[in-house]
Amino acid sequence: MQVENRRTKMTKLLFRTALTELMQEKSFAKITVKDICDRADLNRTTFYKHYNDQEDILNEIETDLIDRSIAYMKNVSREEGTVSMIEAYLHYVKENAAIFKIMFSGVGNDNRILTYASNVLQHLRSNLPDYGPANQERYILSFIMNGSFRVILTWIDSDFDIPAEELAGLIYNLCDSISDRFSA
Numbered sequence: 001m002q003v004e005n006r007r008t009k010m011t012k013l014l015f016r017t018a019l020t021e022l023m024q025e026k027s028f029a030k031i032t033v034k035d036i037c038d039r040a041d042l043n044r045t046t047f048y049k050h051y052n053d054q055e056d057i058l059n060e061i062e063t064d065l066i067d068r069s070i071a072y073m074k075n076v077s078r079e080e081g082t083v084s085m086i087e088a089y090l091h092y093v094k095e096n097a098a099i100f101k102i103m104f105s106g107v108g109n110d111n112r113i114l115t116y117a118s119n120v121l122q123h124l125r126s127n128l129p130d131y132g133p134a135n136q137e138r139y140i141l142s143f144i145m146n147g148s149f150r151v152i153l154t155w156i157d158s159d160f161d162i163p164a165e166e167l168a169g170l171i172y173n174l175c176d177s178i179s180d181r182f183s184a
Helices: 006-025 033-040 044-050 054-074 082-095 097-104 110-127 134-157 164-182
Strands: none
Touching (some): 006 033, 006 054, 033 044, 054 097, 054 110, 082 097, 082 164
16 A cells, blocks of 8 residues: 655545535535535646546545544443443544534435444444344344434434433433344
8 A cells, every 4th residue: 555645645635625515515416526626726637646536535535434433432441331432432423523414414325324334333343242143143233233323313414402421322222122132
């Protein structure tokens, strides 16, 4: 893997920032390379030096969000308990609400949501209990992770209308009731 120099990192940051700003104004499908270049105040030659199209930038933003989410969760103390871990993650989501809204809200983001949830699940898997028979466990975990993430997206879309502590308890109780149903 090639190490990026500071100029390349700054250029890519300008393009990513431009795209995220534009996505707050209009749908991704309506954003052109010209729009991104104009917003970043960089030319198309520079754009094509780093990216093939708008989707490349979006994929880079998604990968960065997954990496930062996992890095954040690695720093959350497991000794505090599951509800505290969920609460810490919810505070992280709220602190990064703009990027979560851009990446996951609206129509047509199901693949992005599934990618994010499966990557996070892969990281969390070692900290989760076993759920039911081995041949059903991946389905149960998928339901729990995707359901939990959809609850979080509803919370984001509702402008964080309930405290993170309350939502953490709700998510925990919902997951725990599913876990109780399939364990033993």
